[in-house]
Amino acid sequence: MAPYEPALPDNPSYTIPSGPYAPLKVINTMEDARLTIPGLGDIRLLPDFNNARAWKGSSSSYNTPGLWGQCTWFAWGRFYEIYGFDPGFTGNGNQCVDQLLAAHPDKFEKSDIPKAGAVFSSDYAHNHVGLVLAVDEEQDLMLIQEANFDGVSNPVWNEAILDWKTSVVTPEILKQAYGEVTYANPKLDDQVPENNHEFFRARAKELESADYGDLEFFSFDEVEGVWSGQPLNRTVGTIMGPSGKETYYNLPMSGVVNIMRSMGNKDLYWVRADGCKMLGRYIMVAADLRVHPRGSLVETSLGTGIVCDTGEFALSNPYQIDIAVAWK
Numbered sequence: 001m002a003p004y005e006p007a008l009p010d011n012p013s014y015t016i017p018s019g020p021y022a023p024l025k026v027i028n029t030m031e032d033a034r035l036t037i038p039g040l041g042d043i044r045l046l047p048d049f050n051n052a053r054a055w056k057g058s059s060s061s062y063n064t065p066g067l068w069g070q071c072t073w074f075a076w077g078r079f080y081e082i083y084g085f086d087p088g089f090t091g092n093g094n095q096c097v098d099q100l101l102a103a104h105p106d107k108f109e110k111s112d113i114p115k116a117g118a119v120f121s122s123d124y125a126h127n128h129v130g131l132v133l134a135v136d137e138e139q140d141l142m143l144i145q146e147a148n149f150d151g152v153s154n155p156v157w158n159e160a161i162l163d164w165k166t167s168v169v170t171p172e173i174l175k176q177a178y179g180e181v182t183y184a185n186p187k188l189d190d191q192v193p194e195n196n197h198e199f200f201r202a203r204a205k206e207l208e209s210a211d212y213g214d215l216e217f218f219s220f221d222e223v224e225g226v227w228s229g230q231p232l233n234r235t236v237g238t239i240m241g242p243s244g245k246e247t248y249y250n251l252p253m254s255g256v257v258n259i260m261r262s263m264g265n266k267d268l269y270w271v272r273a274d275g276c277k278m279l280g281r282y283i284m285v286a287a288d289l290r291v292h293p294r295g296s297l298v299e300t301s302l303g304t305g306i307v308c309d310t311g312e313f314a315l316s317n318p319y320q321i322d323i324a325v326a327w328k
Contacts, residue, residue, distance in 0.1 A: 032045055033215060035217070037116045039188030040082075040188055041203070044215070059086065060076040060080075063076075067153055068154050068157060069148055070148050072093055074164050075089075075131060075147070084206070086103075087119065088100055094128070096119060096129040097110065106187075107197050108184040108185060116133060117186045119132075121184075122178030133145060142169055144174070145165070148163060232248060232302060232323060234325075243319070245320045247321075248324070249311075251324075253269065253284065257308075259294070263294065263295060268280055276302055279308060282306035283323060285298060285321050286311050286313075287310060287321055305321065309324070
């Protein structure tokens with residue numbers, strides 16, 4: 001196996017297109033669900049950052065403040081949560097699939113077609129990695145998780161664990177975002193589980209005994225607000241998005257953040273790589289507060305927004321959404 005360079009923060013010369021590549025749907029990351037990986041069993045949609053072996057107490061090469069929040073850090077931890085063992089990758093995002101295959105050739109195989117439970121890597125130029133949690137072959141959809149949308153490491157743990165999202169995309173959308181994407185698919189036979197590797201059989205039994213409470217199963221058919229149209233950007237300044245007319249504004253947000261703080265919101269204020277101003281996991285938006293109360297969530301072409309502000313536009317169009325950005 002060829003030697004790999006030590007892990008580094010993701011390629012600083014490339015901005016991960018968290019908004020412009022317009023995932024069909026950004027899933028509300030506060031709402032948990034139950035997912036089935038055929039041949040393996042059920043897992044939770046939400047990462048469990050209290051799982052020490054997967055995250056803060058793990059043996060991951062990325063478990064250091066200098067790499068917290070990176071796509072590689074997230075992919076390693078999420079993989080360990082799902083499979084219960086070290087994926088074997090230690091390098092950059094574009095290397096993870098090859099490193100996983102080299103470490104576990106008996107359990108994973110390389111493919112251009114994703115399966116549930118896969119790890120995906122971008123090409124060298126895009127330097128990114130993420131996971132495929134579910135696949136709907138009939139609709140050509142994938143449920144993916146990925147991290148590092150602020151483009152930097154997050155040495156503060158409570159900030160690092162906010163820098164990820166779950167999206168519904170097509171393989172083509174993923175390719176548009178990250179170039180020549182490849183997948184490391186688990187060798188799982190859901191029809192004849194006896195054919196699976198003994199480790200996968202043991203893991204399946206372990207997952208069978210997990211307590212999922214009253215969690216509903218995730219279903220692609222229940223995903224609402226699917227958006228595949230033109231996303232808002234600084235050139236196309238007005239569009240009809242998933243919730244109505246969208247525009248954008250660029251003003252100081254300190255006063256708006258203070259209002260949200262007075263309501264009890266403690267989420268981090270930050271600016272996403274594509275310029276969207278964020279409060280925790282959500283894009284800050286202005287809306288008619290009679291239609292969308294302050295603090296409510298609303299779908300936009302750039303992802304899920306949280307209503308923090310309003311404006312005079314609401315007098316003429318109560319269904320307009322004004323997105324807070326840093327665009328000049």
